[in-house]
Amino acid sequence: MLEVERRVVERSFIDQKHQRREVINHPLLKELNRSYTRYAYEQMLFQYRESHKLLIKYLPKTGAKPEKMVMLKLDDLEGDTALFHIKDLETRERHQVIISMNDEGDVTCNCEFFRGINLYCEHIFAVFNRLQVKTHRKFKKLNRWTK
């Protein structure tokens, strides 16, 4: 094997190990694994991994300061619903995620994956990552997929 190839293989092995550790230690993913069927969890795990390449824009109703938006957390959101615009830098696709802060705790995305299967999609995970969401208890259950 060429030196370059060997390094590429090593690199991807390290990335995989790192990713696996990241997933195992991620409180939200742990919960999803416990709450939902294996199939549903694996679907969401894939979506979670895809979520890191997405660009997010939060559209506050009142003018929020840019500094604050960098450290935005779920509790910082204002109003009953929060709207996010998500852009995929590779495909240039744009989607919208809406989080309701009422008792229902509805989370929706207008992408095909979410509307079809009703599991958290990469766009929703992108928003969760940004808001540092560590539990899904505040949100509506994905009833079709509970264990």
Ligand SMILES: [Zn+2]
């Ligand atoms: Zn989506």
